[in-house]
Amino acid sequence: MDENSVQEPFLLTEISVKKTSLFVSSVKWILEILMWAIFVAWIGVIFLFPTQFGNGLLEKYIHATTGNPCGITGSLFLVLSGPVLVIAFLSIFHLIISGDEEFQQKKSLKHPGVRLWTFPFLVDGPFGVVSAAEFIGILLFVVYVIWALYAYIIQSLNRISGEDLTLMEERILFLKTMGGHLGSMGLYCMAFLFLPVARGSVLLRFINIPFEHATRYHVWLGHLTMVLFTLHGLLYIVGWAMEGNLLHKLLSWKDIGVAILPGVISLFAGLLMWVTSLPPVRKWNFELFFYTHQLYVVFVLGLALHVGDFIFSMAAGGIFLFMLDRFLRLCQSRRTVDIISAKSLPCGTVELVLSKPGNLRYNALSFVFLQIRELSWLQWHPFSVSSSPLDGKYHLSILIKVLGEWTARLRGSIMNISEAEQPASPSQPRPKITASVEGPYGHEVPYHLMYENLILVAGGIGISPFLAILSDILHRVNEGRPCLPRNILIVWAVKRSNELPLLSTMDLESICPYFYDKLNLEISIYVTRESDPPLEEGDIHNVTVSSVCPMSKGCGMSVLVGTGDSMWSGLYVISSTVGFVISLGILYVFYINPRSISTWWYKGLLFFGCMLASVVIFGGLVVGLWHLWEKKLSAMEECEENRLKPGMVQHNEDVANLFQKNHTSITTIQYGSRPGFKEIFGSISEHWGYADVGVIICGPPTLESSVAREIRSRNLKRESHHPVFHFHSHTFDL
Template identity: 30%
Template sequence: MANKVERRSSELSMAGVVRLLAVAIFLGYILAWVIAPTNRYREKWQPKLRADTNSTYFGTQGTNLLIYTFPILFISILGCVYIHLKKGRREDERHALNLTSLCQTYRNQMTGSCERSLGIVSWTELAFLAMFVALLTWYFSVYLSNSFSRITPQSAAKAGEKVWEAKLESAALRLGLLGNLCLAFLFIPVTRTSSILPLAGLTSEGSIKYHIWLGTPSWSSLPFTAYCTLSTGQQKFMAIRRRFHEQMLEWANTGESYVAGELALLCGLVLWATTLQRVRRKMFELFFYSHQLYVFFLFFFLLHVGIGFFCLILPGVYLFMIDRFLRFLQSRGRVRLVSARLLPGDSIELNFAKSPSLEYNPLSNVFVNVPAVSRLQWHPFTVSSNSNLEPDTLSVIIKKEGSWTQKLHQVLASSPPERLEVALEGPYGPVSNSFSRYNSLVLISGGSGITPFISIIREFIFRSATGEGATPKIHLICAFKNSADLTMLDLLLPFRAASPTSPGEGPTGKGDAVRTLWFKPRPTDQPAAAVLGPHSWLLLAAVIASSFVAFLLLIGIMNRYYIYPKDHNTNKVYSYTAKALLNLLIICATIAATAAAAFLWGKQRHAAEGRQVQIANAPTPAGQELESLPQESLVRSTNVQFGARPDLKNPVGAGGEGRRCPGQRPRGMRRDVAKICSSGLTDNLHYESMSFSW
């Protein structure tokens, strides 16, 4: 036992070292962006770097690959190693004093003053946001100051422009360069299998707001860039009409391609316009489908700037491409749907067969696609089951609210099919259980927001039954619109002999029975499993490393034996567009080959296990043990109030009297709880938001 504890401690300390190394490399990466616009770098350091890296194998592309691409990819590999060392460790963090707990302490000091514009954010998030805004300001101001210093009346007259025209055109160009800084980080928050986010204690679903924050300056700068360019272009048009017309339709063999830039600008403007909150809320499908224009934006942006300049934003796009291809491979299969339970409150619980080797933490989520409802739409849902308590089952709870969920409920309720095809992507979730560090938990939810708390409660049920770690005191506060939704409390226990809120026992004296539908799967249906098998993070690191090494080898061979001879043995320079397309082809080929090989290897690993997975009607041994527990204790601990909510200020709903809150939405509840936790009324009170707004 002592050797086991020592081994865990050594692995955790090694994980800390890996994390510190990743942080150090990231700080160096940020420093590279800080010094990039300075004259010292552009006039002294950059020429030397390009001379040292300019070879027949990589050309001028080598400098940006070394400075901007390699560090982020190396950090992602370190992140995979970090997650592998930390995954599955149930160390007791309750009294641990480490960097993670300190960051969590400061992160939980909430502020509600910016909730309308930024959402509920912490002081730490505001601090990092302020630093990033300072970086953007520095980056733009230094570039602009240096460019303006080179614009004189003589230089403007020589170019056939006025001074203000030259400065406006220069500002447009520098504003476009500012967008590159945001684009470099834009795709990292939406990479679901990101190994970088866990290094900062983040998850993909919790980082959507960072994607929005980064996208806002990226896309909002496009209208001003277009305006400045067209304004100066209009003056040139009045002077030299034919030349301006030719430039607007020119696809240059070298340098920037105007046509590709215009197409990228058009795609970006449509993207930006449909992301406005009013459009996104009222016309979500328009927002969702128009958001797929990011593929065309990146494609034309690559052709516009060339592969050398595109390497500045390549690492985020590269990791997103790996993630997207792995999701494509996982979504091709069909998951075995065992049963569906229709609750009286228009809620559905879907139960899938799961590979026992698939492990996930509470608060994880999966993306679900039901071709019978829509072949294109994927919707995220929080996993309500627990991989420890239910090793053969993965469950999600779906509330009938939108059009997609209404169609699904209609398919199951009206004429239930014998088999329902379902595809899954995920699960995705936190690497560790941050909630396990607390002595007591107050869980406050509204409506279907109880789903993530079900997985937390089941986790502590498992720990209590097996004696693994201490169990905190849990106080669950739920607010439902209708009394029929109280049946969602029946799902707190996966197996039970009685229910605290059985249908027909509510205050109305009425209730519909819970309907359970059983499905007949096909032999080709597979249990839910990790996309790369049990050791998915190590395989992901191998995919990132091997695909990038293969990419470097192939572009080196291509440049040395194909492009370099054409550049130096003929009078024509090799087309930048053709070179960019060849690089893109190599990137796609290396990612597809390495990711597919890792996917097939992982699939073979759990293929034999999948054939042995059988879901029986009888409860599992863990379920039988839970059924022996007295169910009356859960009934006695349930207190139902109607027409009012518990007083969240006395203290945070712990036994307070009810108060009437007519028409208040769950978002208002989150704001109230955040204000209470940041008010300092109670010592050692921390706030964590578990709202998922995709």
């Protein structure tokens, strides 16, 4: 390998990068500053509310804004839900003007350093591996809870001291007052709860946190929210029991004030979701968790009926963004997608090649949700994409490890189809698997292309996204596209040697001839449960595969995905939000105010219905136009190019020959041992020197923790000539 090819970044030596104009850079900088200012102000308002000073400011603000058509509801919506919607709007503009230049502007830093998002601060604990930036967020919520509890306790005690009550009455009043305050704290947490689970959210795209990583924030917030709401309900229950009217209160449904029965129903639905989402229950019965989690509709609607419109508006912003994403997913998932190829490997892994339109955008670290209608109409399962977007314009591949009942049934269906006899007549259709797809979702920016040095650590089927990464890099190197990686180490731990053929699903030489002259690639494989090769060394990969190739001219995936076209997805969010504000104003001006409607639960129902109608009507109009536009573009592309030919997808190939041809010279296999990350990272530190090293992990939690612990230790004790390791996790449990 020539010296220049390893030491000089490919992006800087062979590619002239188009510079971003000063105007565009200035606009992006202004938008970022403005978004941070709005976010900090929003957090400041939430922190001030528990104090007497904050209550005074709130009263003055409501008094000053009572002239708006929606009254107190409009005032609270503007100050507590408005900021997140404004930030979403600004994120849309930022994404649109950024276009595809975000990656092109990223260059290798001359002075590597530790970054908050990639430094594993906590490794062992209830939160898993937590970066320094995530720890700051957790700390912020902890400080808020402690601060709010202290402030509310002081307020409650002051209120009791001003009343002439008996000791029993004082205790009951304290319980009720603190119960109300805990409910308010739960509402503030709900303002954030639904933001991480909006899969195509413009907010997640802007901060470049993919949905599969953000779900852990939803889990953390879900635990905190349910603790607060549960304590909120328990304090009231104890207080009513002490008064002796518990059953009467639980069944009450007042018109003026809080309707208690809807709140009980909402809390019960929330408790069911909470209990079934705990790790032991999910591991025991995932379907139970999945189905009970659909009760979020009852949870949110019950909350709106419970507290009415003006209190519900405090958390409506995040819920509205989630509704937008959910409706777009519903529109996308209605389409059935052709399975171009289905292949069953003997190691218990299935490879599916799915049809997609040429203009569907994704990157090598994306994932999709897959539904197989022959198996279940309700279950959707996430899988990492194992192909690069440069592998083919009209197809996308995923690898599925058989681990549960659903995946076992999928493999059985493929085996049955492959063993079936040919149709008796040409008119008789060949059996197919009916699939629907949501996504692809993933990082807005392909961060794996921004490090000159990469370490990819995989456990078992965790090799799947790394096949896509390797293919993406090889394609870019071969075609002269922007790409920094030059040194790549793949560390792969598997239980049995029969999993090794997964590496042979990609032909390195065909992607980039003589890649070893342009890329320093090493693959270290550890077979943990076999002390020796089961057969002779040259024959261990000599396996066969069974496959089925439906190959029909059906439709590809829908392009209606939030992470796709920034212009259309932005127009969808903006039109729906503006439509919601207008329809809410019309509702108050022409119905609620003229008729003097004061029933809290009814106004809460109207508010929720207005949100839903705005998404369906205003958002649905944009989705329809988006679909027609993309259909027109796809038709134009099909006129210029032929669809994917059967010969482009390999079937029943000789895995042994392919493995020997492409991987033997760069691969080392160790039996009966696990990766020693102390030795691996120590060797890397000496050979790669002072540089940024991206470390991406996809595997079980124990593997992730081991790597994160070693990275933290290396970065804290590093010498001046050693590299800085940056931790990235691609492990997710949805």
